[in-house]
Amino acid sequence: MRRRLEIGLLYSPGGDYGAMASACRRGALNAVSDVNSDAARAVVITVVERDPGGNLDLYEPLCTEILRDSDARHVVGCVTSSSRKEVIPALEKAGGTLWYACPYEGFESSDRVIYTHACANQHLLPLLHWGFAAHGRRGHLIGSNYIWGWEMNRVAREVIGAAQGMVTGERHQALGDTDVGRLIAELRVARPDFVLSNLIGQSSRAFLDAMRVLRTEDPYFAEGCCPVLSCNLTECELASLGDAAEGVVSAGPHFAGAPLWGPARGATAGSSFEAAAYVAVAALAALEEAGGDTAAAMARCGIDPETHHMQLPVLIARVENGAFRVIGRSAPVAADPYLARRERWPGTLRPALRVVT
Amino acid sequence: MSRRMPTPELGGATALILHRPHATVQALSRQLAAIGLHSETHWPELAAAAMAADFVFFDADQCHDGMFPWAPGEAPMPMVALIGSETPGRIEWALGQGADAQLLKPVGAGGVYSALLIARQGFEARRAALAEIAALRARLAERQTVVRAVLLLMARGRSETEAYAQLRALAMAWQDTIEQAARRICAGSDNQAAQQATRKGRDV
Numbered sequence: 001m002r003r004r005l006e007i008g009l010l011y012s013p014g015g016d017y018g019a020m021a022s023a024c025r026r027g028a029l030n031a032v033s034d035v036n037s038d039a040a041r042a043v044v045i046t047v048v049e050r051d052p053g054g055n056l057d058l059y060e061p062l063c064t065e066i067l068r069d070s071d072a073r074h075v076v077g078c079v080t081s082s083s084r085k086e087v088i089p090a091l092e093k094a095g096g097t098l099w100y101a102c103p104y105e106g107f108e109s110s111d112r113v114i115y116t117h118a119c120a121n122q123h124l125l126p127l128l129h130w131g132f133a134a135h136g137r138r139g140h141l142i143g144s145n146y147i148w149g150w151e152m153n154r155v156a157r158e159v160i161g162a163a164q165g166m167v168t169g170e171r172h173q174a175l176g177d178t179d180v181g182r183l184i185a186e187l188r189v190a191r192p193d194f195v196l197s198n199l200i201g202q203s204s205r206a207f208l209d210a211m212r213v214l215r216t217e218d219p220y221f222a223e224g225c226c227p228v229l230s231c232n233l234t235e236c237e238l239a240s241l242g243d244a245a246e247g248v249v250s251a252g253p254h255f256a257g258a259p260l261w262g263p264a265r266g267a268t269a270g271s272s273f274e275a276a277a278y279v280a281v282a283a284l285a286a287l288e289e290a291g292g293d294t295a296a297a298m299a300r301c302g303i304d305p306e307t308h309h310m311q312l313p314v315l316i317a318r319v320e321n322g323a324f325r326v327i328g329r330s331a332p333v334a335a336d337p338y339l340a341r342r343e344r345w346p347g348t349l350r351p352a353l354r355v356v357t
Numbered sequence: 358m359s360r361r362m363p364t365p366e367l368g369g370a371t372a373l374i375l376h377r378p379h380a381t382v383q384a385l386s387r388q389l390a391a392i393g394l395h396s397e398t399h400w401p402e403l404a405a406a407a408m409a410a411d412f413v414f415f416d417a418d419q420c421h422d423g424m425f426p427w428a429p430g431e432a433p434m435p436m437v438a439l440i441g442s443e444t445p446g447r448i449e450w451a452l453g454q455g456a457d458a459q460l461l462k463p464v465g466a467g468g469v470y471s472a473l474l475i476a477r478q479g480f481e482a483r484r485a486a487l488a489e490i491a492a493l494r495a496r497l498a499e500r501q502t503v504v505r506a507v508l509l510l511m512a513r514g515r516s517e518t519e520a521y522a523q524l525r526a527l528a529m530a531w532q533d534t535i536e537q538a539a540r541r542i543c544a545g546s547d548n549q550a551a552q553q554a555t556r557k558g559r560d561v
Contacts, residue, residue, distance in 0.1 A: 085441045106444075107444040107445070147418065147442050151447075154445065
């Protein structure tokens with residue numbers, strides 16, 4: 001008789017981050033269905049789902065509701081860092097665990113959260129090192145005006161400085177602001193080797209559209225020159241961006257077609273969000289089945305019991321003809337959420353051994 | 358520790374909270390009320406009337422420089438940062454604002470009292486140190502005046518040690534600092550010189 005394992009899902013598929021939330025939700029549900037259809041597994045997973053509708057103030061009460069009204073102790077959910085911060089008190093009170101499957105800026109290590117997507121030493125650092133080697137060390141930093149943009153650009157400035165590079169400019173755009181004229185005008189003058197964009201949502205789209213125009217107007221920015229680097233562009237947004245995303249170079253633990261990691265080896269996913277949420281459910285099922293020494297079971301799943309972050313593959317991929325093509329990869333990297341353990345920082349990446357499309 | 362702190366009287370003090378409406382604000386207000394402070398919540402900015410508050414609690418995650426009626430680091434009262442995101446960038450910004458203490462969000466049933474005391478002590482120590490530095494800077498700027506005064510006194514046939522001792526004696530007699538006394542001596546000599554010059558001019 002297989003044991004019933006109830007888990008919570010807390011995503012807002014219709015909110016501002018709908019595309020990412022939907023991808024996470026899909027990955028989690030795919031993992032649930034794969035576990036359930038495998039007769040050899042000791043657990044059968046049932047799902048209790050709540051949708052905060054993108055309202056930050058609903059995450060905490062809905063998480064409390066899941067933990068109070070169901071048997072679920074594991075909740076897979078949250079896209080933004082602010083929503084994750086909101087649910088942590090609810091998890092602490094009820095002894096629940098959040099499985100967080102999105103890239104974030106780091107500087108957190110809650111014992112009530114397991115982080116299955118990348119932090120800065122697993123996305124930003126390798127991406128910058130790739131950029132230095134391929135294009136140069138003069139970087140232009142842009143981002144949305146909130147914690148992700150601020151912190152990613154702050155770390156980037158430090159990394160560029162440490163590499164004797166140069167920051168040619170830095171600008172933060174209000175969330176949702178699509179007026180990118182000033183940003184483009186500054187870029188035109190600064191002529192950097194690459195642009196690191198931590199813009200999100202509509203601002204990101206407006207910027208990439210304007211970049212596309214700039215590339216046809218100014219030969220310095222011609223196709224293949226001065227690439228846009230991003231740690232948050234994934235397949236989730238690719239289709240809706242169309243040609244504007246061509247040439248963007250992104251870093252993450254997964255791109256469509258690449259293998260999944262840890263307890264999800266053998267499965268597939270359409271984006272890193274989907275992959276990380278799949279891995280989350282696969283890992284929590286494995287932990288529940290293992291019982292006994294939690295730290296040892298975590299380590300077997302690729303979760304560092306000290307930081308609660310996952311060891312992740314690092315892939316660098318460029319958008320070509322509407323899809324990511326992997327152009328660099330490294331051996332799995334252990335997370336260093338506080339950027340305090342230099343031995344976990346990546347050196348230079350090996351070029352891709354094979355083309356993954 | 359040699360210094361003893363009497364039980365601080367915080368009753369009746371005003372604390373302003375700069376944070377969007379949130380459970381953390383309720384928990385914070387409840388603790389402040391229990392201690393005896395009057396609290397007010399403001400969002401998204403503090404009005405100029407905030408200058409009169411005794412304490413300010415501010416959201417280190419979402420606040421920015423423009424929300425305060427004073428320049429960064431020049432708050433006229435102790436400030437406590439409410440920190441959610443422990444990123445170096447945000448912490449640096451909160452310190453730049455002049456946070457003397459911090460509370461980690463979510464705020465629960467404790468922590469506010471110690472934050473108030475630590476913030477006040479830190480603020481006062483910082484203010485006292487700044488005042489002392491300003492006084493020392495002013496004295497440093499008067500070095501040349503002291504040298505001139507000693508030289509003037511030496512011109513009356515005294516050794517350097519005697520001249521300096523006389524300067525100190527004069528400062529004590531006039532109940533001035535050495536620098537003020539030196540300034541008087543120089544001013545007196547300048548007047549004399551001016552008078553002499555005028556007289557000479559008349560003579561010529």
